[in-house]
Amino acid sequence: MTMVDVTVIGGGLAGLACAQSLESRGRTCVVLEAGDAVGGRVRTDRVDGHLVDRGFQVLLDSYPELPRVVDPSSLGLRSFIAGARVRTRDGWGRVTHPLRHPVAAVMDRFAGSMRWSDALALAPLAWRAWRGGALPSLGATSAHGVVVNAGVGAATIDSFLRPFFAGVFLDPSMQADAAAFDFRFSMFARGRATLPSQGMGMLPTAMSARVAPGTIRLGTRVRGIDRSGTGWTAIVDGGAMQSRAIVLATDGPSTRALVGSLPERPWCSTMQFTFDIARAEAPAAMLSPILFLDGLSRGPVNHAAAVSVVQPSYAPAGRVQWSANVVDPSWLAHADGTIEAAVREQLCGWFGTTAPQSWRLLRAQRVEHALPRQHAGDRPPEGSASPEPGVILAGDQVGDASINGAIASGRHAAELAERVLAG
Ligand SMILES: Cc1cc2nc3c(=O)[nH]c(=O)nc-3n(C[C@H](O)[C@H](O)[C@H](O)COP(=O)(O)OP(=O)(O)OC[C@H]3O[C@@H](n4cnc5c(N)ncnc54)[C@H](O)[C@@H]3O)c2cc1C
Known part of the structure; x- marks a missing residue:
């Protein structure tokens, strides 16, 4: 012994x-x-020349624990644009971090992707988090309560904040604990979402x-x-x-x-569909290093990204790796093939083309015990x-x-x- x-x-x-x-x-x-x-x-696994993470994850370079355990500069981190493209009834909108990309954020507002009143409600929260302060919860115990109390309207919550934080907590309910929400909000406000050169x-x-x-x-x-x-x-x-x-x-x-x-303790689950696409055939709209969100709740995909556009080492030359992710328990209850068919159909709607029907599925990965519910x-x-x-x-x-x-x-x-x- x-x-x-x-x-x-x-x-x-x-x-x-x-x-x-x-x-x-x-x-x-x-x-x-x-x-x-x-x-x-x-x-991270190697699958047909791609680096495929076991479930879509990002590393926030603002995490205070990170430099204690690794030298972050050794990870070859490449970052997402701080924000998201949001699929709404009117097509694609974009929300960008007002302090990191101020010009883009103002242009987004003029393009009408978020009501001015909601942008003005969120801006002080972002400023406070950026400076290292806690969000005012005003007595709220959940993420939903915090943003409602801050004055953010239902349309912005449902089309942007809900899918964004559903991707973070793997839970679309917006019922995450206010303190857990505050921590993530401040990490996203102060840092960048990144992918390491050799995968997570x-x-x-x-x-x-x-x-x-x-x-x-x-x-x-x-x-x-x-x-x-x-x-x-x-x-x-x-x-x-x-x-x-x-x-x-x-x-x-x-x-x-x-x-x-x-x-x-209850757990949240997720499923990732990873596609391999010839770059020459990929719809131009998807080739942006930003998170894509479903603001309509009309299909299984909550969030998606062309991960190899963010971190080129994820895909072989000339190919794109696209990660489409499901978090809604009512979708996860279906068989894999049923969800995949609905994912492809939803993506056809997103990009206005039938191309996603022929994308090659590299891997469909369920993670049953992904995150403890919070x-x-x-x-x-x-x-x-x-x-x-x-x-x-x-x-x-x-x-x-x-x-x-x-x-x-x-x-x-x-x-x-x-x-x-x-x-
Ligand atoms: C799909 C997905 C997306 C996520 N996205 C993010 C994100 O974007 N950002 C973020 O910050 N966090 C994210 N997370 C959360 C983060 O990955 C986890 O919180 C973290 O990795 C948990 O680490 P852990 O060491 O606590 O547990 P684990 O990673 O589960 O490690 C436990 C280990 O124990 C081993 N083990 C279990 N039983 C035994 C046994 N009997 N004997 C020996 N070994 C055993 C297991 O094999 C495992 O290696 C995500 C998680 C998932 C699954």
């Missing part, structure tokens, strides 16, 4: 951040990861390079944990790992399989990160459900483990 100070179960962002933090304190640890690579929910999976790979060689054991699923003497034993196929403390940096359902007493009251109460003495929870199951939250939770778990080791 091997003995270390801390066993970290799970090699996602939380587990890797935890291992980095423990090692920087001079502690020995091992990361046991069931999968064949690090990253957990942040993985480049982030965990870079994080793992900062962990001592031999610390991470891939293909090692933990079957159970047992108290043993003054510490804990993690049971793996054909062996065991003993340590003074255990960090469960696992996703929520996997954690419950190891510590049955934990309450179940409505008010969903987040576990403070202090619940340690269900048993010496067992510490990390990951977006206890922290904010984001890349930043997962990394922060891993660092926090290392601090709690340090207390166990010191005590």
Whole structure:
């Protein structure tokens, strides 16, 4: 049996951040990861010469935790235009960040893509977030309440804010907790949405390079944990790992399989359709490095992007990679083929051509447990990160459900483990 100070179960962002933090304190640890690579929910695969992320994700360069765990300049980040093209009854509108692209933002307003009163209601929120301040919630507990209280009208909420934040929370209800909404609003206001040169999976790979060689054991699923003497034993196929403390940096359902007493939390799901298109045949309207939103709620696609226009390394030369994403539970209840047919039909409507009917589907990817739901009251109460003495929870199951939250939770778990080791 091997003995270390801390066993970290799970090699996602939380587990890797935890291992980095423990090692920087001079502690020995091992990361046991069931999968064949690090990253957990942040993985990128090579598919026919494309880099395909497992679900559409972006890395916000404003995340405060990022520079603690990687050198962001090593990721070759390329950014989206700060804003979105929005499909409305009148065709395409555009909303751009008023402080990052002020001229475009004013032109968008004159083009009528948002009512002036709504633009004037949103501008002070963007200014406040840009300067690092919190949004005034005025007593609201949900994202919807915050923007209504700020004076934003229903048309702008439904055509722009709802699909934008449905893509962020993977939840079209706008019922996300006001604090979680405030954090994301401020990260988008202050930073850029980016894609790394080798796909989103480049982030965990870079994080793992900062962990001592031999610390991470891939293909090692933990079957159970047992108290043993003054510490804990993690049971793996054909062996065991003993340590003074255990960090469960696992996703929520996997954690419950190891510590049955934990309450179940609702999760949000998503499905990504990734298409490969000859650049010469792609409708010109789609070749913009910006997010495309469905402001009509008339089909399965909530948000989409020509990801290789943002980050050219995502597609081979002469090809475009288009990512179309579904988050509405009523659409996700259908069979994959039914959703795909409706996705193609919706995209034909978006681009006024039948071309999407012939686009080659590279991959249809469902992610059932994509993000824990983040409505008010969903987040576990403070202090619940340690269900048993010496067992510490990390990951977006206890922290904010984001890349930043997962990394922060891993660092926090290392601090709690340090207390166990010191005590
Ligand atoms: C489709 C999608 C889109 C997203 N979009 C964004 C975005 O744009 N921006 C953003 O900030 N966040 C986004 N997120 C959220 C972000 O990716 C997650 O919050 C974060 O990656 C969670 O990391 P984690 O380490 O907590 O958990 P995970 O990544 O789930 O890692 C848990 C690890 O534990 C391992 N494991 C589980 N059980 C065991 C076991 N018994 N033994 C050993 N190993 C085990 C798993 O294999 C996994 O590697 C998105 C997530 C998804 C799925």
